[in-house]
Amino acid sequence: MSILVYAELKDGKGTKSAFEAVSYAKKASETVGGDVIAVTVGAINGDGGLGNYGASKVLNAAIDGADGGQMAKVVEAAMNQTGAGLLVASNDETGKVVAPRAAVRLNAGFVAGVTGVPDTSGGLTVSKGVFSGKATAKVQVDGDKKVIAIVPNSFGLHAGGSDAAVESISVDAGAAKITVKQFNPTSTDGSIPLPEADLVVSAGRGLKGPENWGMVEELARELGAATACSRPVSDIGWRPHHEHVGQTGIAIRPTLYIAIGISGAIQHLAGVNSSKVIVVVNKDPEAPFFKAADYGIVGDAFEVVPKLIEAVKGLKGN
Amino acid sequence: MKILVCISKAPDTTSRIAFTDGDTKFDENGVQFIVNPYDEWYALVRGLELKETLGGSVTTVTVGGADNDPVIRKALAIGADNAVRIDADPADSFDVASQIVSYAKDQGFDLVLTGKETINYNSGVTGALIAEMLDMPYVALATKLDVDGGTATITREVPGGTEVVEVATPVVLSAAKGMAEQRIPNMRGIMAARTKPLEVVAGVPSTGQTSIVSYALPPAKGDVKLVDAENVAELVRLLHEEAKVI
Numbered sequence: 089m090s091i092l093v094y095a096e097l098k099d100g101k102g103t104k105s106a107f108e109a110v111s112y113a114k115k116a117s118e119t120v121g122g123d124v125i126a127v128t129v130g131a132i133n134g135d136g137g138l139g140n141y142g143a144s145k146v147l148n149a150a151i152d153g154a155d156g157g158q159m160a161k162v163v164e165a166a167m168n169q170t171g172a173g174l175l176v177a178s179n180d181e182t183g184k185v186v187a188p189r190a191a192v193r194l195n196a197g198f199v200a201g202v203t204g205v206p207d208t209s210g211g212l213t214v215s216k217g218v219f220s221g222k223a224t225a226k227v228q229v230d231g232d233k234k235v236i237a238i239v240p241n242s243f244g245l246h247a248g249g250s251d252a253a254v255e256s257i258s259v260d261a262g263a264a265k266i267t268v269k270q271f272n273p274t275s276t277d278g279s280i281p282l283p284e285a286d287l288v289v290s291a292g293r294g295l296k297g298p299e300n301w302g303m304v305e306e307l308a309r310e311l312g313a314a315t316a317c318s319r320p321v322s323d324i325g326w327r328p329h330h331e332h333v334g335q336t337g338i339a340i341r342p343t344l345y346i347a348i349g350i351s352g353a354i355q356h357l358a359g360v361n362s363s364k365v366i367v368v369v370n371k372d373p374e375a376p377f378f379k380a381a382d383y384g385i386v387g388d389a390f391e392v393v394p395k396l397i398e399a400v401k402g403l404k405g406n
Numbered sequence: 407m408k409i410l411v412c413i414s415k416a417p418d419t420t421s422r423i424a425f426t427d428g429d430t431k432f433d434e435n436g437v438q439f440i441v442n443p444y445d446e447w448y449a450l451v452r453g454l455e456l457k458e459t460l461g462g463s464v465t466t467v468t469v470g471g472a473d474n475d476p477v478i479r480k481a482l483a484i485g486a487d488n489a490v491r492i493d494a495d496p497a498d499s500f501d502v503a504s505q506i507v508s509y510a511k512d513q514g515f516d517l518v519l520t521g522k523e524t525i526n527y528n529s530g531v532t533g534a535l536i537a538e539m540l541d542m543p544y545v546a547l548a549t550k551l552d553v554d555g556g557t558a559t560i561t562r563e564v565p566g567g568t569e570v571v572e573v574a575t576p577v578v579l580s581a582a583k584g585m586a587e588q589r590i591p592n593m594r595g596i597m598a599a600r601t602k603p604l605e606v607v608a609g610v611p612s613t614g615q616t617s618i619v620s621y622a623l624p625p626a627k628g629d630v631k632l633v634d635a636e637n638v639a640e641l642v643r644l645l646h647e648e649a650k651v652i
């Protein structure tokens with residue numbers, strides 16, 4: 089049985105989350121069996137880059153400015169047309185709308201927040217993050233149709249496929265109920281969106297004031313990293329809200345998280361402890377963050393960070 | 407305007423997370439329960455602010471047993487007019503949504519507000535499930551909400567930025583940070599909450615098709631490798647050569 093992937097397009101090309109969802113489905117197909125077919129909505133450029141990650145076919149519905157309700161109708165039609173039993177989507181901002189809506193339309197067993205590939209040894213089980221990154225749960229998914237939505241950055245990208253065939257699919261999806269009036273990109277300077285970033289430099293109240301973020305931004309720039317912050321820092325307006333990570337901010341899972349002047353409160357850790365490698369710079373050797381860290385420097389950020397920038401420049405210069 | 411706010415119970419953010427019964431149950435021993443922060447700080451408070459300016463009522467709905475009543479009273483103390491508890495032990499988000507829909511479908515709510523996600527299950531999908539079941543539009547991750555006549559203007563998070571969207575009510579949405587400021591209940595609110603109506607209704611048969619087999623805690627981290635503050639270049643070398651992350 090085929091696996092269908094809802095793949096989000098931006099400017100005709102799959103997004104990073106879409107590539108990840110296709111990569112995940114490709115991996116899952118090794119145990120579940122079947123082909124990986126992607127379904128897309130809106131203008132597509134070639135195969136949108138989806139074949140490279142393992143899609144053998146891309147179904148495209150040429151609906152402009154579709155809302156989540158319309159997208160779910162397209163996904164439902166694609167499930168029926170392909171006879172797929174499993175739908176994979178990213179649990180990103182769009183996937184959080186499309187996957188559940190499709191699950192209702194398909195009356196499917198549905199799990200969101202999945203972080204591991206399916207285990208098919210007895211039915212279908214997947215692992216999912218729970219308690220804000222403090223634990224995982226093994227979830228059994230029943231039902232004739234199944235829908236799983238995976239956490240961005242939990243699986244990674246696995247390229248190496250060839251171009252996929254693109255077919256159009258026509259669906260009576262009705263009219264859009266949501267009208268977009270305005271789009272405000274988070275960063276106009278070309279820096280990396282935090283949820284997708286592989287490398288993240290983050291700072292907390294230890295930096296004393298917003299005027300001291302220059303060195304944080306410079307370090308991020310040198311590394312090609314995104315910037316983040318602790319909650320009090322965004323609450324007092326030193327940094328924008330979208331940089332706030334933690335239990336009540338966003339949860340991220342980069343390969344490298346550098347925390348500067350952040351104490352490591354449990355609510356902060358909840359958003360970052362799935363990072364592969366954690367580096368902590370804090371002048372207090374008793375800061376709880378050191379217990380969650382892989383590497384640490386006990387020292388004053390105002391002395392350590394400039395040296396770090398120089399060392400990174402040295403490395404990149406080689 | 408008739409507003410419904412979906413309220414769930416969650417372990418306090420500082421709770422020690424542990425499991426019992428062969429890792430199949432969350433260990434509630436010594437755990438303090440709170441209103442799920444997104445539901446309380448953002449969904450409920452914005453609902454109350456809209457009611458205060460536009461008139462109408464705010465009802466909360468919770469799916470669960472009587473152990474939810476203290477957090478429901480907290481929501482009433484903050485200012486909700488009345489509360490409904492659907493007496494069921496929900497299997498998963500799909501089931502929660504069906505239970506809420508079975509109650510809400512003919513009540514004529516103009517707005518259904520949920521939190522961005524529960525801090526215990528972190529799915530963030532219940533609102534979308536409710537919306538599809540009610541055939542209503544749904545706006546996820548809303549950070550700003552205004553209603554004028556029958557039109558809601560909402561700012562939402564989308565990949566790579568934010569969008570301002572317009573949608574006709576009734577609409578379902580999930581509330582994220584930015585929507586409102588936390589309100590601390592005052593003595594009058596707490597007193598009033600004791601006598602506000604908390605209606606208990608029976609649930610419908612479960613529609614969940616998933617089940618949690620077991621829980622696991624993440625593997626313990628090894629000890630941190632400390633690098634001397636005078637030798638920062640060594641850290642960069644380790645990240646490059648040992649951890650291979652830069």
Ligand SMILES: Cc1cc2nc3c(=O)[nH]c(=O)nc-3n(C[C@H](O)[C@H](O)[C@H](O)COP(=O)(O)OP(=O)(O)OC[C@H]3O[C@@H](n4cnc5c(N)ncnc54)[C@H](O)[C@@H]3O)c2cc1C
Pocket residue numbers: 291292293294295317318319320321332333334335336337348349350351352353354355356359369370371372375387388389390419443
């Ligand atoms: C319900 C709830 C939800 C929450 N959600 C979140 C969340 O999502 N995200 C979040 O981050 N927090 C959250 N918090 C807040 C959390 O509990 C902490 O208060 C917060 O994370 C602390 O931020 P901080 O580490 O920046 O500041 P502080 O705790 O003030 O720590 C500053 C650190 O900087 C160090 N420092 C000071 N000067 C220097 C220097 N010159 N050089 C190096 N180090 C220095 C200090 O030693 C200290 O460790 C939440 C709290 C609650 C109650």
Ligand SMILES: Nc1ncnc2c1ncn2[C@@H]1O[C@H](COP(=O)(O)O)[C@@H](O)[C@H]1O
Pocket residue numbers: 411412413414415442444445467468469470496499502519520521522523524527528529530531532533
């Ligand atoms: N048992 C419940 N009763 C009422 N509302 C709930 C319940 N569980 C979840 N919700 C609502 O749905 C939102 C998203 O939950 P979830 O999809 O589980 O992350 C929460 O923030 C609540 O507003």
